Amino acid sequence: MSLVLNEEQVMLKDSARDFLQSRAPVSHLRELRDKGNTEGFSRELWSEMAEMGWPAILVPEAHGGLGYGYTGMGIVLEESGRTLTPSPLLSSGMMCAAGIVRAGSEEQSAVILPAVAAGEHLLALACDESAQHAPESTHTKAVKDGSTYRINGRKTAVVDGHFAETFIVSAKTDDGTSLFLVPANTKGVHVEPYRVLDTHFAAHVSLDHVEVEEKDLLGPLKGGQDILDYILDVGRVGVSAELLGIAQEAFERTIEYLKERKQFGVPIGSFQALQHRAAHLFGEIEMCKSLVIKALSTLDESGDSDSELVSLTKAKLGETAHLATTEAIQMHGGIGMTDEFDIGFFLKRCEVLENLFGDNYFHLDRFARLRGY
Amino acid sequence: MTHTDSFRQQVRDWLEINCPESMRRPYRNEAEACWGGRNCVFYSEDQKNWLERMVSKGWTVPTWPKEYGGAGLDREQAKILKEELKRINARPPLESFGISMLGPPLLKYGTEAQRQQHLPPIARGEIRWAQGYSEPNAGSDLASLQMRADDMGDHFNVNGSKVWTSYGELGDWMFCLVRTDFEAPKHKGISFVMFDMTTEGVSTRPIKLISGKSPFTETFLENVRVEKDQVIGAINDGWTIAKYLLSHEREMIAGSGISASGSLPVSQSAVKTIGTENGILKNTMLRTDIARFEIDERCLGLTIERARDEVKAGVSLGAAASMFKYYGTELNKRRYELLMSIGGHDALVWEGDKSRDGYLPKMWLRTKGNSIEGGTSEIQLNIVAKRILGLPG
Numbered sequence: 001m002s003l004v005l006n007e008e009q010v011m012l013k014d015s016a017r018d019f020l021q022s023r024a025p026v027s028h029l030r031e032l033r034d035k036g037n038t039e040g041f042s043r044e045l046w047s048e049m050a051e052m053g054w055p056a057i058l059v060p061e062a063h064g065g066l067g068y069g070y071t072g073m074g075i076v077l078e079e080s081g082r083t084l085t086p087s088p089l090l091s092s093g094m095m096c097a098a099g100i101v102r103a104g105s106e107e108q109s110a111v112i113l114p115a116v117a118a119g120e121h122l123l124a125l126a127c128d129e130s131a132q133h134a135p136e137s138t139h140t141k142a143v144k145d146g147s148t149y150r151i152n153g154r155k156t157a158v159v160d161g162h163f164a165e166t167f168i169v170s171a172k173t174d175d176g177t178s179l180f181l182v183p184a185n186t187k188g189v190h191v192e193p194y195r196v197l198d199t200h201f202a203a204h205v206s207l208d209h210v211e212v213e214e215k216d217l218l219g220p221l222k223g224g225q226d227i228l229d230y231i232l233d234v235g236r237v238g239v240s241a242e243l244l245g246i247a248q249e250a251f252e253r254t255i256e257y258l259k260e261r262k263q264f265g266v267p268i269g270s271f272q273a274l275q276h277r278a279a280h281l282f283g284e285i286e287m288c289k290s291l292v293i294k295a296l297s298t299l300d301e302s303g304d305s306d307s308e309l310v311s312l313t314k315a316k317l318g319e320t321a322h323l324a325t326t327e328a329i330q331m332h333g334g335i336g337m338t339d340e341f342d343i344g345f346f347l348k349r350c351e352v353l354e355n356l357f358g359d360n361y362f363h364l365d366r367f368a369r370l371r372g373y
Numbered sequence: 374m375t376h377t378d379s380f381r382q383q384v385r386d387w388l389e390i391n392c393p394e395s396m397r398r399p400y401r402n403e404a405e406a407c408w409g410g411r412n413c414v415f416y417s418e419d420q421k422n423w424l425e426r427m428v429s430k431g432w433t434v435p436t437w438p439k440e441y442g443g444a445g446l447d448r449e450q451a452k453i454l455k456e457e458l459k460r461i462n463a464r465p466p467l468e469s470f471g472i473s474m475l476g477p478p479l480l481k482y483g484t485e486a487q488r489q490q491h492l493p494p495i496a497r498g499e500i501r502w503a504q505g506y507s508e509p510n511a512g513s514d515l516a517s518l519q520m521r522a523d524d525m526g527d528h529f530n531v532n533g534s535k536v537w538t539s540y541g542e543l544g545d546w547m548f549c550l551v552r553t554d555f556e557a558p559k560h561k562g563i564s565f566v567m568f569d570m571t572t573e574g575v576s577t578r579p580i581k582l583i584s585g586k587s588p589f590t591e592t593f594l595e596n597v598r599v600e601k602d603q604v605i606g607a608i609n610d611g612w613t614i615a616k617y618l619l620s621h622e623r624e625m626i627a628g629s630g631i632s633a634s635g636s637l638p639v640s641q642s643a644v645k646t647i648g649t650e651n652g653i654l655k656n657t658m659l660r661t662d663i664a665r666f667e668i669d670e671r672c673l674g675l676t677i678e679r680a681r682d683e684v685k686a687g688v689s690l691g692a693a694a695s696m697f698k699y700y701g702t703e704l705n706k707r708r709y710e711l712l713m714s715i716g717g718h719d720a721l722v723w724e725g726d727k728s729r730d731g732y733l734p735k736m737w738l739r740t741k742g743n744s745i746e747g748g749t750s751e752i753q754l755n756i757v758a759k760r761i762l763g764l765p766g
Contacts (some may be wrong), residue, residue, distance in 0.1 A: 003679035004686045118542045255762055270765040275758035282757055283696045287672035290679040319493040368664040373640045 001301060003293050005075070012072055016079040016161070019052060020217070024085040026342045032086070039163055040201035042085040050119025055093040060101060063113035070094075070234070070299040074241035074292060081245020084349050086200055088122050091160040094238045096123035096168055099179070099231040099316040103219035108181065118327055124164030125231060126155040126182075126205050133358045135170070135232055136225070140207065142171035143179060148171070149217075151180065151188075151210040159356065161203030162193030168218060168231070169207065176222025180212050198348040233305035236357045237295045240317040243294045243353050247285050247324040250346040254278070254328045261333075274331060281327060283286070284320045308370040315363035318354040325350040380450055384457045391426045393419035397462050397637045402729065406468045409498025424498055427466040434472055434496045437480065441488055442496025443473050448685045470539065471495035471502040473625040475548050476616045478565075482606045486766035491546075491567070503570065504622075505535040505546025505592060507614070513752050515550075516559045516612060520594065522551035522566065529553070529566065529599045534591060537746065541577040541590030541701035544570050548618075551599075554609050565611035567603040574598075621746065626747045627694070627701030629673050639663055639708060640669075643715045659714055667705050674699055696761070699753035702743035709737040 005013065024045055032042065049055065049062065057073045059065020073094050097116050100109060100123075115121030127135055140153025151171050161167070165335075167189075168180045180188060188210040193203045219227045255278060258269030268274060291313040298306050325347040329336040336343050354360060391454060396419055400406055407413070407420055415421040427433050437443025445638040446454065449689045456650040470497060479488055494500040504586075511518040520533030531551055538544070543582060548571050554562030568575075579587035606614045637645075640654075642664050647655050680693055713720045722728035744750040758764045 002686070003675065003682045047761075252731065255764070258764060267765050272755070275755040275762075275764050278764065279699075279754040279757035282762060283700050286696060287669070287676050287700070288691070290675035291672060293679070294675050312671060315664075316668050316672060324460055352410045364661055364668075367668065368640070368654070368660055369652065370636075371640055371667065372652070373644050373649060373660060373663070 001296055003290060004296070005071075005293070009071060009075060012068075013075045013079065015052075016054075016076045017082070019048075020079050020083040020085050023048065024080075025083050026345055029084050029086060030198060030342070038193070038201070040195075040199065041088065042371040045085075046119055047086055047087065049087060053088055055097070055119040056117035058094060058097045058101065059094060059117040063109055065113065070098075070237065071296040073295070074238065076236050077241040078245040080294070081349075082249040084198075084246070088160050088163075090235065090238045090242070091124050092122045092164070093119075095125055095235040096166075097228060098234040099125075099168055099218065102230060103179070103227045105215070107215070108218070112181075113269060117159065121166065122160065122164050123168060124158050124160045124203075125168045125235070126158045126161065126167045126169045127159045127232070129153070129155060129229060131265070131361055132155075134353075135228055138170050138172050138177050140169065142173050142180060142212075144173070148211045148213055148351075149180065151207045151212065153207050154254065155205040155207070158205050160190055160201075161205050162194045162201050167205065169205075170224055170228050173222055173224075177224040177228065179218040179224040179227055181216045181218050182207070182210060182212055193222040196352055198352045200295050200352065205250075206372050217256050229307070230305055232357050233307055233310045234299065236310050236314040236363075237292075237299060237305075239353050239356050240295060240313045242289075242315040243321040243350065244285075244288050246322040246346050246350050246353070247288060250321075250324045250328040250343065250350075251278075251281055251285055254324075254331050255342060257332055268331075268343050268358055278331075279325060281320075281324055282367070288320050290315050293294035308367060311358075311363040311367040311370065315367060316357060317340045318360040318363070321350045322354060322360075359364040377449060377453060377454055379444055381453050381457065384454055387430070388463065390455055391423075392461060392463050393423055394597065395419045396423045396464050396466075398464075399462070400464065402732070405464075406607075407466065408501055408502030409541065410543060411499070412543065413498070413501075423464070424466045426646075428497050431496070433467045433498065434476065434492075437476065437492065437496065437513075439499045441480075441492035448681065452681065452766070457642070461660070465547050467498045468717040469495060469498065469502070470501065473715075474622050475502050477621045478605060478614050481617065482614055484602075486602065487605065496512060498580070500545045501540075501543060503538050503541050503547045503592070503610060505538060505547045505549030507537045508534065509536050513749055514747075515615075516563065518550055518552060518563065520549070520551045521555075522553045522564060522599065526653050528601055529595045531566075531597045531599050536580070537578065538590045538592045538593050539588060541592050542579065544572060547575075547592070548605075548614055550611055553611075557609065560612045562616065563611040564608050565605045566599045568599045570599060572597050572599075578711075581739070583741070584735040586735060588739075592685070610683075614657050623694040623698035623753070626743065627673070627677070627697030631670060631677070638667065639711050639715070642712065646715050646717075659711070663711055666704070666711055669700075669704055670708075673697075673704060674762055676700075695748070695753040695756040695763075698747060699744075699750050699757070702740075704749060705743050706740045709733075709740045713737050 010359055032130060037287045053066055054076055056065040061067045077090060089175060089251050100112055112121060121240055129139055140151065142149040142151045152170065165184050167184060169180045169182045171180060184191065188208040190206045190208065191203050193201050259267055261268050295309055295313040298309055328343050329347055334345055390489045395417065405416060407424055431439060431442060432444055432454060434443040435446040435454050439445045476495060480493060499693045506515060508518050508520060520531065522529040546567060548567050550563050551566055551568060552562050553564040556717060574595040576589040580589045583588050643663055644656055716733055718732050723731040723734060759766060
């Protein structure tokens with residue numbers, strides 16, 4: 001396994017960067033916010049992304065996808081972290097697609113995957129139930145009644161839940177956890193969107209006597225925890241890739257500012273107090289690059305997730321991107337605190353991603369557990 | 374079977390036969406490391422055999438050309454060899470500043486005669502090298518060094534003193550920075566020279582450290598004759614060589630951030646000493662610090678691996694040696710802070726068999742120097758800020 005991108009991957013990176021920098025720079029996010037967009041992303045832009053083939057990256061060729069793998073998806077997410085471009089790529093194109101590729105029945109795959117690949121069908125994972133991420137304690141219940149299951153429960157922090165057409169819902173079935181594919185328009189599904197601090201949206205999803213069929217099980221009955229962990233691990237790596245883009249962009253913008261901004265008659269970047277902090281941050285970001293490419297290529301090559309590696313990656317990326325974005329504000333000084341200047345958007349997006357699918361403490365704890373301490 | 378697979382198999386088979394069992398575990402103490410040299414004393418027959426066998430394959434310096442005692446391996450093969458050595462926890466057959474520091478500049482800047490003279494004995498572990506860089510008044514500001522070399526026509530006459538010479542009393546030869554032009558700007562008047570430490574006028578004196586050990590000496594030169602054919606690069610252009618060597622030295626030191634193969638991970642040592650409750654380390658505050666440490670340890674390992682892959686792929690991390698040196702040494706200091714906390718009262722014991730003569734507290738004290746030697750952490754951060762980030766001076 002090599003920890004450098006191959007030629008094809010470099011080309012993908014370049015084209016993703018060109019597209020995002022020209023079509024959806026940070027001003028795009030600002031415009032969505034200022035115009036009061038209530039979806040948190042642009043449908044028009046999403047169809048252009050679909051034309052670029054991005055939602056098809058993980059879908060196998062047999063189901064109308066590109067079968068290009070996690071590294072490819074991570075490259076695009078990293079670039080979209082640089083521009084803070086909102087899209088359903090992470091939740092639908094990466095996580096839910098990965099879940100269906102891994103555990104979907106033939107029928108589920110045949111129906112859903114081509115539509116996912118085309119960007120025409122959007123999914124969301126409904127897993128969290130409380131303020132703290134705790135995927136192993138599910139209180140939502142699915143009770144069998146003849147040939148149907150009746151689901152009751154309340155999910156929160158469902159990323160893209162406000163526009164998803166199908167949910168992957170985790171629920172207790174007797175003593176095990178199972179996953180169900182639940183169309184958003186099923187009777188008893190109630191979606192309550194809310195805006196979070198980075199101008200993206202999430203949703204509370206309540207399930208009130210929601211009836212689904214046996215064929216809507218994703219994977220085996222009571223076999224849901226492993227699939228859920230896999231989907232979450234995939235998402236954590238995706239989030240890490242996006243955080244890497246955010247950390248690099250915030251850092252590079254800060255370095256440019258240190259060279260430009262003059263006080264006491266000299267560029268502030270000539271002050272050692274700032275140089276050392278910048279140099280330290282440079283090292284941390286280099287470490288993060290290695291983790292992200294390793295985590296992505298491990299998903300591709302092993303066909304499974306290495307949870308210890310995933311948790312260490314998510315924890316380190318969270319901490320480093322946090323440092324990069326908070327240092328960015330401090331080193332920009334007063335202008336960094338203004339809404340007019342873009343750097344604050346990076347801090348906000350970072351805070352949300354850090355929290356997603358387990359924050360730094362969650363993953364430090366999980367890493368230690370997996371290593372037996 | 375691909376070409377690389379078959380190379381891996383050959384390496385594995387050869388090591389299986391040739392690496393003695395006792396050479397497949399970490400050193401029990403520093404004395405078990407083999408440094409070679411004229412006065413080398415092997416502590417066991419296995420240690421001697423292991424060195425000789427590796428020398429015969431050219432694997433003490435696997436990437437050096439065969440004519441200089443290497444095996445001429447490409448980077449991919451060298452990586453495989455390294456992995457296979459690590460797999461069986463093999464000890465390095467030879468620790469050597471000749472290999473890690475002097476070799477690279479000799480290969481890049483040395484004359485053919487210099488390479489022929491010095492590289493094969495380095496590869497075979499026959500000559501032990503010492504480094505003459507720092508001086509009492511030239512530490513972080515190394516280029517202000519004052520050791521004086523007067524041009525005597527066919528040779529230089531050298532006077533002055535060096536400090537922080539690692540194992541100076543055991544060195545056979547020294548590579549050394551001297552001032553050959555006192556008028557020029559400080560970086561432009563330095564030359565890089567080599568001399569035999571048995572030459573008349575060379576003496577050393579041990580420096581006792583806070584650990585109680587003396588791994589360094591002061592080195593005094595009084596009218597020492599240095600031949601002109603023992604200058605690497607041009608006279609007065611020694612700073613170029615010095616910097617090139619330093620980047621290799623820093624890479625070597627950075628490796629100290631990663632625990633030696635076969636040694637117990639910090640977390641396992643904590644589990645053994647402190648114990649767990651429901652699978653969680655009993656000291657939960659320490660647990661968080663250990664987790665952060667182990668994450669950074671893995672980060673460094675992967676980044677060193679990535680840097681090698683990038684060199685192979687022709688994209689280089691550039692002045693990255695400074696970043697690695699900074700990161701690796703700060704990490705190693707954290708490792709010993711954690712081990713001291715884990716050890717508690719027992720980690721304070723200074724003497725006696727049970728503490729292996731205070732091995733841990735002495736190592737802890739020793740690591741404080743990691744972020745000073747080879748350029749302090751602050752100097753490394755300066756270099757990263759200026760050369761990589763391009764921040765104004």
